Amino acid sequence: MSTMRAQIPVQSAARRPLLARRRLDSERVISWVLFLMALSALSGLAVITAFIFKEGIPIIAKVGLRRFIFSSHWYPLEGEFGILPMIVGSLMVTAGAMVIGMVFGLGCAILLTQYCPPRMVSIIKPAIELLAGIPSVVYGFIGVAILVPFIRDYLGGPGLSVLASSIVLGVMMLPTITSISVDALRAVPKSYIEGSIALGATEWQTTHMVVLKAARSGIVAAVILGMGRAVGETMAVIMVAGNTLELPHSILDPVRTLTSNIALEMGYAAGDHRKALFATGVVLFVIIMVLNTIALRVSRRRSKVKVLAK
Amino acid sequence: MRIAPSITQRIAVSIMWTLAAVAMGVLAFIITYILWHGLPHLSWAFLTESPKSMGREGGVFPMIVGTLWVTMLAVVIAAPVGVATAIYLTEYTHEGKMTAAIRFGADCLAGIPSIIFGLFGFVFFVITLGMGLSVISGALTVALMVLPTIIRTSEEAIRAVPRAYRDVAYGLGSTRWQMVTRVVVRSALPGIATGVVLSVGRSISETAAVMLTAGSALGLPQSIFQSSRTLSLHFYILSREGISMTNAYATASVLIIAIMAINLSAYWLMRRFVGKA
Incomplete structure (x- = not known):
């Protein structure tokens, strides 16, 4: 040849x-x-990293990393830059979103791969993809129009809250978690399932004792990537989170996240204030990179295991 | 008391059907809610007129033009680069440190939040390169955002081309480049097109990055070096500042209809040419 x-x-x-x-x-x-x-792609990533850090690091050095991260005073006009409330806000909102996104996203993924007749798959799958395509501003808007008044009337508080943002973000995370989990669940060898059924297990016992165990690392990667999505989401969160600068005490309190801090103030910020917003971006960037690296590691381990199994 | 496995199975499966039904319900609700409130205000005049008094009255023509400009430019920039990357990764090199690095770059780029792209676009394109808040700054920023999607989908499409096609092309005496352009890319085209269509959808719905790079000028952009407001940003400003709810709903309807059309065509492409979606 x-x-x-x-x-x-x-x-x-x-x-x-x-x-x-x-x-x-x-x-x-x-x-x-x-x-x-x-x-x-690689150089784009490098340039983005370089510019965000170049703009943000000097102000962190000036304020001091510890004060920047652990102080809860954000008075940009007086030169007070502490982003603790935003970090806590981002974490709380993401944790809440993760619970909702994981339950619904994983539920849909298991249904699609194990129980759903093909005709239903061809309805549910494109619908979930469409859910991913809806602009985040529309999610935010629906959140403000429907969810926020509901929370305010039935659960108390101002309505604009951690809870509202978690629900909106959870729905937005669902497609990410579902599509990656579906891939992981599909990769489980058929023989595992057949073996389990042959041993007399019911379909559900097979699902949660065999399939979910075998696909565990892929599902973990899906959830972590979903978390990255939630930490990074901006417009929807601005609309439903309330954006106050106080530390939240309950899930009904309003919060401001790292992303909304940047988007809200970038329009008029100048000098040190603008640099501090870039520094907020640096913190966000580091959180996202840590999450991405974990997800990549976990899913790579899965593919290695798969190769060994063959 | 121990519950019989068959009962557990029933409970578990019905819970999952409920979860999926709720997700479908949320989607149906969002679409119906927006269209219900928006369609009555949607008219030819709304699509072809300029906004008056900050968007309180009038239409969204400049925003449609701005959105089209940003989206088209972004895709025109990102698609060749993305497809070239995919071709390089699949046809022109062996798996090694370099391909791992390139894939790592694309994966990381895919995970970066849009607000970070916005910050970067603002400091790099708008300020350092002196492009100002403009269509081109926005388009370049969005191009970087959709690049990973195009690379990923093109790579998958190219990998799906059977090996025999390549062997036949070589057997007929073609060079590598002839083989790639006339055989591989041609038969991978529907898959590549799906990725491009999905990127168009993503560019249209992008808001945060565009806000910081393309600005929010209300006028019709005369060139790509002028600022222009996109539809999604217009919707955000109208609804958040309470300028006009009716116009906000109508704008959102335009967005939702565009996104639905784009997703449907991507889905159709997938089914028609690539086999099972």
Whole structure:
């Protein structure tokens, strides 16, 4: 095979050496151009990291990392930059969203892969993809129009709250968790399921004792990536979280997240204030990167295990 | 008391059907709610007129133009780069440290929140490169955001092309580049197109990054170096500042209809050409 492939250019090279050489060179040029374009994602990431850190690090150095992260005084005009309430806000909102997104997202994924007849799959799956396509501002708007008044009337508090943001973000996380979990659940070898059924287990026993165990790391990766989504979501959270600067004491209190802090104040911030917003971005960036790395690690371990199993 | 396994099974399955039904219900509710309130105010005039008094009256024509500009430019920039990356990863190199690094870059880029892209676009395109708050700054920022999606979907589509096709192309004496362009990319085209269509959807719904890079000017952009407000940002401003609820609903309807059309066509492409979605 390879000798055949080599022969053809050699023949034409004998007849038209110039053309053949040019063709060989153009292949090398193409390869280099493709390589340079392939570097774009990596270099994009590098440039983004460099610029966010370049803008944000000086102010963290000036205020002091500990004070920047652990102080709860954010008075940008007086030079007080403490983002503890935003960090706590982001964490609370994400934790709540994770519970909701995991229950619903995993439920849908198990249903789609194990129990759902194909005709229903072809309805539910595109619907979940559509859920992922709806703009975050629309989610935020529905949250304000429906959820916030409901919470205010029936549960108390101002309505704009950790709870409202968690529910909105949970729904937004659902497609991420579902689609990645579906992949993980589909990757479980059929023989595991057949073996379990043959031993007399019911379908549900098979699901939670065999399938979920085998797909565990993929599901963990799905949930972590979903968390990344929730930590990073901006517009929907601005609309339903209330954006106060106080530390929340209950899930009915309003909060401000890291992302909304940036989006709300970027429009008019200048000087140190603007730099402090970039520093908020640095903290957010670090949280996201940690989550992404964990998710990548976990899912890579899964693929290694799969290779070994074969 | 121990519950019989068959009963547990019934309970578990019905709980999962309920969860899925709730998720479907939420989707149906969002779409109906927006369209119910928005469609009555949607008219030809709304789509073709400029807004008056900050959007209280008039239409959304400049925002539609701005959205189209940002989206089209972003995709036109990101698609060639993304497809080239996918071709390089699948056809022009072996798995190694370099491909792992490139994939790591794309995976990380996919996880970065839009507000960070916004901050970056603001300091890099708007200020450092001096493009100002403009359509082009917004488009370049969004292009970076959708790049991972295009790389991922194109790579999958290209990998799905049977090996035999490549062997036949080589057997007929084609060079690698001829094989890639005339055989591989051509048969992977529907899959690549699906990725591009999904990226269009993502660009249309993007708000935070566009707010910081394309600005929020109300006028019709005369060139790509002018600021322009996109539909999603217009909807955000109208509803959040309580300028006009009727116009907010109508704008949201335009957005929802666009997103639904885009998702449907992506789904159709997938089913029609790639097999099972």
